[in-house]
Amino acid sequence: MRTSVIVTALGPDRHGLLAAVATTVAGQNANVDDVSQTVSNGMFTMIMFVSFDETETTMAGLQAALEITGEETGLQIHVQHEDIFKFMHRI
Amino acid sequence: MVFITAEEILETVRMIQAENLDVRAVTMGISLGDCAGRDADIVGRRVYEKVSRLACDLVPVAQSIQRKYGIPIVNRRISVTPIAHVLGSDDPTDFVRVAHALDAAAQAVGVDFVGGFSALVQKGFTRTDDALIRAIPEAICETRAVCSSVNVASTRAGINMDAVTRMADVLLDVSRRTADRDSIGCAKIVTFCNVPEDNPFMAGALHGSGEPEVSINVAISGPGVVRNVVANNPGVSFTELADLIKRTAFKITRVGELVGREASRLLGAQMGIIDLSLAPTPAVGDSIAEILECMGLQRAGAPGSTAALALLNDAVKKGGTMATSSTGGLSGAFIPVSEDAALAAAAREGVLSIEKLEAMTAVCSLGLDMIVVPGDISRAALAGTIADVMAIGMVNSKTTGARLIPAAGKQVGDWVELGGLFGAGPVMPVSAARSDEFVARGGRIPAPLQSLRN
Numbered sequence: 001m002r003t004s005v006i007v008t009a010l011g012p013d014r015h016g017l018l019a020a021v022a023t024t025v026a027g028q029n030a031n032v033d034d035v036s037q038t039v040s041n042g043m044f045t046m047i048m049f050v051s052f053d054e055t056e057t058t059m060a061g062l063q064a065a066l067e068i069t070g071e072e073t074g075l076q077i078h079v080q081h082e083d084i085f086k087f088m089h090r091i
Numbered sequence: 092m093v094f095i096t097a098e099e100i101l102e103t104v105r106m107i108q109a110e111n112l113d114v115r116a117v118t119m120g121i122s123l124g125d126c127a128g129r130d131a132d133i134v135g136r137r138v139y140e141k142v143s144r145l146a147c148d149l150v151p152v153a154q155s156i157q158r159k160y161g162i163p164i165v166n167r168r169i170s171v172t173p174i175a176h177v178l179g180s181d182d183p184t185d186f187v188r189v190a191h192a193l194d195a196a197a198q199a200v201g202v203d204f205v206g207g208f209s210a211l212v213q214k215g216f217t218r219t220d221d222a223l224i225r226a227i228p229e230a231i232c233e234t235r236a237v238c239s240s241v242n243v244a245s246t247r248a249g250i251n252m253d254a255v256t257r258m259a260d261v262l263l264d265v266s267r268r269t270a271d272r273d274s275i276g277c278a279k280i281v282t283f284c285n286v287p288e289d290n291p292f293m294a295g296a297l298h299g300s301g302e303p304e305v306s307i308n309v310a311i312s313g314p315g316v317v318r319n320v321v322a323n324n325p326g327v328s329f330t331e332l333a334d335l336i337k338r339t340a341f342k343i344t345r346v347g348e349l350v351g352r353e354a355s356r357l358l359g360a361q362m363g364i365i366d367l368s369l370a371p372t373p374a375v376g377d378s379i380a381e382i383l384e385c386m387g388l389q390r391a392g393a394p395g396s397t398a399a400l401a402l403l404n405d406a407v408k409k410g411g412t413m414a415t416s417s418t419g420g421l422s423g424a425f426i427p428v429s430e431d432a433a434l435a436a437a438a439r440e441g442v443l444s445i446e447k448l449e450a451m452t453a454v455c456s457l458g459l460d461m462i463v464v465p466g467d468i469s470r471a472a473l474a475g476t477i478a479d480v481m482a483i484g485m486v487n488s489k490t491t492g493a494r495l496i497p498a499a500g501k502q503v504g505d506w507v508e509l510g511g512l513f514g515a516g517p518v519m520p521v522s523a524a525r526s527d528e529f530v531a532r533g534g535r536i537p538a539p540l541q542s543l544r545n
Binding site for chain 2: 006008010036045047059060063076078079080081082083084085086087088089090091
């Protein structure tokens with residue numbers, strides 16, 4: 001079954017942040033479906049729509065890998081199932 | 092795929108990360124009807140077996156939902172059929188044995204509290220009700236997780252003043268027994284009017300007789316989110332403010348709805364209710380009083396506080412009702428003094444009195460909640476204070492509760508640290524005028540005219 005999650009990353013900007021997150025996602029056999037990022041006043045904000053097949057990776061595995069990336073890059077990275085955003089903002 | 096904007100995604104992340112949005116409790120309600128009997132040892136064994144079997148996955152399921160959606164689920168709890176309906180004994184020591192079985196089951200499944208050491212006595216006492224109430228002090232003081240509640244009044248039945256007085260005795264007894272811990276045992280005892288049968292919040296949760304075999308009830312929270320919305324919109328009119336709070340309450344409640352649906356599906360339980368309450372914690376910013384202050388009051392307790400709370404309470408309910416079809420429980424803004432740092436500060440400064448809190452409870456949930464009073468308070472003063480809270484609930488056809496803590500050895504102005512989510516607060520003064528003769532009359536205050544609704 002295909003699972004769709006939303007990865008958000010926030011923190012001080014520097015080179016290679018988007019690449020670091022995308023590399024970790026790819027390493028977990030997950031696909032980047034869409035991504036947007038901005039830098040404002042030196043703060044990096046990224047929203048990445050990611051999907052994966054539950055036979056190939058797990059939510060917990062993706063979260064653990066991105067947690068390490070967060071520690072290495074100084075980003076606060078959150079991985080949340082897309083349903084929480086759908087439920088909160090749409091009926 | 093549903094289109095979600097970047098602003099909406101970042102708003103959700105901010106609410107959780109910066110504004111303390113969480114699900115306050117996922118509470119599993121369990122019917123103990125099939126555990127009933129007269130022998131306390133047999134009933135205790137059945138209770139332990141059933142609770143530990145049905146709730147064994149509650150904690151891991153809550154943890155998995157927390158991880159999946161990135162939303163903290165602060166407490167996992169259990170409510171059960173009022174124990175006075177489960178054990179047919181007139182010996183209080185039998186009830187204490189069942190309390191121990193409940194406590195052991197709570198420990199086995201890893202929940203922090205189990206509610207339902209309860210009786211409903213608004214019209215009078217059965218022999219088992221009487222024994223359960225006599226057992227409360229020992230049951231509360233000898234167990235870790237067991238919470239007790241007694242419904243002493245309702246709009247339909249009036250106020251059982253004998254029960255009110257007995258609850259005052261219970262509180263004074265528990266106060267003495269837990270004197271070495273600032274009488275913390277009293278924080279696990281609620282006296283109710285119109286007790287709800289599906290309340291997920293402790294200490295007053297119980298699984299009522301109209302409930303299914305197993306249900307999942309969810310308590311939402313989010314004062315910090317509402318506070319920031321109010322703070323970020325200074326000067327807007329009350330109509331606009333109410334609209335902003337409604338929108339926010341909708342979003343908060345939808346999170347509860349999502350968690351409730353998923354938890355009930357995974358646990359094989361019926362989806363119960365979402366409790367549309369704003370429940371503060373001692374954390375800075377996670378406060379009902381701070382919302383009132385952001386509305387333009389210097390301190391909670393200032394003139395206008397009751398009106399501000401009425402607006403807040405109503406807007407939360409309106410927004411929340413749009414977000415779920417399963418509302419229930421207490422559903423209203425809470426004003427527990429020790430659990431809300433800004434409320435406690437206002438009380439310490441003397442701008443928030445018990446009398447003002449009593450007025451405020453007429454327009455919100457839950458009553459005089461987590462209020463520390465002097466340890467040498469008289470039985471009559473305590474009973475009179477409880478009766479006043481019950482009268483507000485009875486006449487207004489709403490739930491009210493009293494969770495008063497007579498702190499042994501403490502005087503007005505002393506500061507009491509209750510610890511954890513119970514917070515800390517000042518010992519608040521109760522009127523020195525005596526009510527002994529009033530309380531001594533006993534009997535039942537008749538139900539008001541509004542009880543005749545058919």
